[in-house]
């Protein structure tokens with residue numbers, strides 16, 4: 624028997640021993656027997672894996688200065704699901720405290736990843752294209768004066784042909800110059816022998832993620848593995864330090880959250896019903912969230928830019944999450960109350976192959 628709510632010091636009645644002090648203090652959970660302890664350890668492993676899961680993807684995005692591998696829609700649905708999850712865990716008493724912590728932790732990780740993706744997709748891209756525009760006159764000024772090709776070069780005279788090319792041509796010339804100066808062969812030159820237009824212009828023109836992906840993969844496969852740049856290490860450290868305090872220190876906010884959770888759960892059955900409904904909504908959103916990512920993978924025909932470690936950690940995290948719930952109790956009422964969380968985790972593991980199988 625677990626301690627009654629009236630007890631000021633939680634106590635395991637059946638086992639006739641006090642709860643584990645630090646677990647009680649930071650997690651508001653009382654571990655009375657081996658089963659409870661094993662469930663708690665599984666919960667911690669899940670927590671840790673979710674804490675780590677998004678860091679490899681953050682590093683991959685950072686190294687590639689792009690988030691083209693991960694669907695922003697997928698991340699946004701995750702975040703919406705996280706909100707339902709957090710509130711659901713607050714209201715449903717059958718959920719474990721580690722579930723609540725886990726929900727907080729991965730919401731934080733996903734928020735960082737989503738902000739990073741938005742940064743690379745919009746701010747960074749815009750800033751880069753601005754830089755190209757701004758540096759263009761300087762580049763042009765540095766260039767030794769060359770006579771423009773005579774209009775007579777062309778068999779068909781082009782009316783109003785000006786010396787100053789259009790911005791797109793500028794970019795082409797600039798790209799061609801930079802390509803000439805680099806050891807890297809022109810992009811996809813091995814794949815496309817005949818083009819109707821210059822390759823760099825093609826890249827400028829064609830922004831489809833598929834082409835971008837192929838360009839990246841050919842570039843990556845032709846290059847040697849590089850050590851992780853120090854700056855990426857800093858990024859990882861930053862990401863970890865943003866995540867870890869929530870995980871280890873059980874900061875005041877979370878602590879309050881857990882105390883509030885107890886209070887909310889004491890409000891009885893209605894909260895539990897609402898909590899379960901939120902859990903079902905969460906499960907639907909998480910599962911639906913896979914669709915944009917699967918679609919993106921199918922569209923590109925690859926999972927390039929997607930860090931496999933993120934998925935490996937997520938699979939371990941989901942499995943240990945399921946373990947932590949089913950090890951704790953075999954009482955059908957409790958299992959039934961946590962069914963949305965259980966089914967979601969199992970379904971997400973099953974759907975993993977679809978996300979990564981392309």
Ligand SMILES: NC(=[NH2+])NCCC[C@H](N)C(=O)O
Pocket residue numbers: 701702705729730733909937941967968971972
């Ligand atoms: N923001 C998050 N990482 N949310 C976790 C989602 C959990 C869900 N079971 C999944 O694997 O997708």
